[in-house]
Amino acid sequence: MNYRNLFRIAFRAIANNKMRAFLTMLGVIIGVAAVIAMLAIGQGSKRSIRASIEEMGSNMIMIHPGGERMGGVRLSSSDMQSLKLEDYQAIVNQNTYLDKITPTVNSSGQLIYGGNNTPSTVYGVNEQYLDIRRYAIGSGEMFTESDIKRAAKVCVVGQTVVDNLFTKGEDPLGKTIRFNSIPFRIIGVLEPKGYNSMGQDQDDLILAPYTTVQKRILAITYIQGITASAIDESQTQQAIDEISDILRTNHKLRATDEDDFTVRSTQEMSEMMTSTMDMMTILLACIASISLVVGGIGIMNIMYVSVTERTREIGLRMSIGAKGRHILWQFLIEAVIISVTGGIIGVLFGIGASMAINLILKWPIYVQPASVLLSFAVCTLTGIFFGWYPARKASRLNPIDALRFE
Numbered sequence: 366m367n368y369r370n371l372f373r374i375a376f377r378a379i380a381n382n383k384m385r386a387f388l389t390m391l392g393v394i395i396g397v398a399a400v401i402a403m404l405a406i407g408q409g410s411k412r413s414i415r416a417s418i419e420e421m422g423s424n425m426i427m428i429h430p431g432g433e434r435m436g437g438v439r440l441s442s443s444d445m446q447s448l449k450l451e452d453y454q455a456i457v458n459q460n461t462y463l464d465k466i467t468p469t470v471n472s473s474g475q476l477i478y479g480g481n482n483t484p485s486t487v488y489g490v491n492e493q494y495l496d497i498r499r500y501a502i503g504s505g506e507m508f509t510e511s512d513i514k515r516a517a518k519v520c521v522v523g524q525t526v527v528d529n530l531f532t533k534g535e536d537p538l539g540k541t542i543r544f545n546s547i548p549f550r551i552i553g554v555l556e557p558k559g560y561n562s563m564g565q566d567q568d569d570l571i572l573a574p575y576t577t578v579q580k581r582i583l584a585i586t587y588i589q590g591i592t593a594s595a596i597d598e599s600q601t602q603q604a605i606d607e608i609s610d611i612l613r614t615n616h617k618l619r620a621t622d623e624d625d626f627t628v629r630s631t632q633e634m635s636e637m638m639t640s641t642m643d644m645m646t647i648l649l650a651c652i653a654s655i656s657l658v659v660g661g662i663g664i665m666n667i668m669y670v671s672v673t674e675r676t677r678e679i680g681l682r683m684s685i686g687a688k689g690r691h692i693l694w695q696f697l698i699e700a701v702i703i704s705v706t707g708g709i710i711g712v713l714f715g716i717g718a719s720m721a722i723n724l725i726l727k728w729p730i731y732v733q734p735a736s737v738l739l740s741f742a743v744c745t746l747t748g749i750f751f752g753w754y755p756a757r758k759a760s761r762l763n764p765i766d767a768l769r770f771e
Contacts, residue, residue, distance in 0.1 A: 392660025397711025407646025489578025680767025700752020
């Protein structure tokens with residue numbers, strides 16, 4: 366079988382009907398471009414969310430008061446006061462899988478300096494919070510254990526707070542700002558981190574000793590949470606299990622009692638978000654692939670028309686010795702050429718559309734090489750699948766009936 370000759374015949378047939386071939390390819394082009402663009406959006410979003418969570422610390426563990434359910438009723442953490450400083454101390458003394466740990470309390474309010482004011486949140490933490498959340502001091506210094514013990518009214522501020530309060534470019538170090546009505550002296554400024562992928566400004570915050578926030582702002586004796594980091598990401602689950610055992614023992618819970626606290630990790634959040642984004646990506650790709658199916662049906666339709674138009678040609682070729690398999694391969698090659706050519710153009714359009722989405726809408730995109738290879742494979746299979754039946758019909762024509770066809 367002379368495949369070179371079959372390809373030449375197929376290309377000649379397509380060249381004789383350029384517009385019809387292009388319109389047939391159009392469905393495949395749109396389908397492939399849509400699939401690649403949708404997969405690029407899904408993968409880009411997934412990578413962006415993962416990067417955002419990793420910025421927080423991929424091995425970070427958060428402990429909050431209040432279990433999933435208490436007495437059959439779901440309660441919010443603000444209604445619970447089950448975490449005490451004693452729990453924090455017990456975890457510090459008994460843990461084997463944690464690297465850093467800090468109690469956390471926070472309060473939202475108005476910051477005032479001179480005639481400027483801005484809403485923000487003050488976080489009561491210890492000096493290990495910077496390592497856990499991957500913050501760094503840009504200028505000045507972090508408060509010390511001594512400041513925590515005496516509940517000193519000192520703070521470290523983010524760059525957004527500096528920009529909003531010190532509009533004339535003053536050096537904020539040593540200046541006193543007021544949070545609601547309580548004065549705080551600025552001893553340090555954090556290095557800017559900017560917005561994360563979820564649109565949250567990571568520089569709009571104030572860090573102060575947790576004892577100061579507890580006593581002078583909130584007037585509470587309990588803590589609102591505990592934040593820690595595991596020694597290694599692979600040991601995060603062991604650390605969570607160890608924390609749960611320590612807190613259950615500390616809270617004197619029986620084996621049948623439900624936890625009165627909740628332990629979560631960024632690793633768990635990352636896996637949950639990745640799973641959700643994978644489902645969304647598959648859904649988007651399935652919707653986009655409908656165009657590919659429509660394009661395949663278009664190929665089948667046009668191949669039927671081509672077989673009907675060239676019935677006499679088929680009869681003539683068979684009468685001079687062409688076998689049924691030669692006719693089958695001729696039309697099958699023609700269908701695959703149309704499909705693969707449409708796929709190549711579709712890949713280029715898909716990558717171009719993805720880049721345009723990134724430039725215009727600022728959405729994160731990521732074109733996987735695997736999605737391009739998959740598109741080529743799908744295009745080839747589409748051409749074979751939808752071109753097979755018309756080609757098979759052509760190969761089974763009776764030469765005498767074909768020659769008589771008008």
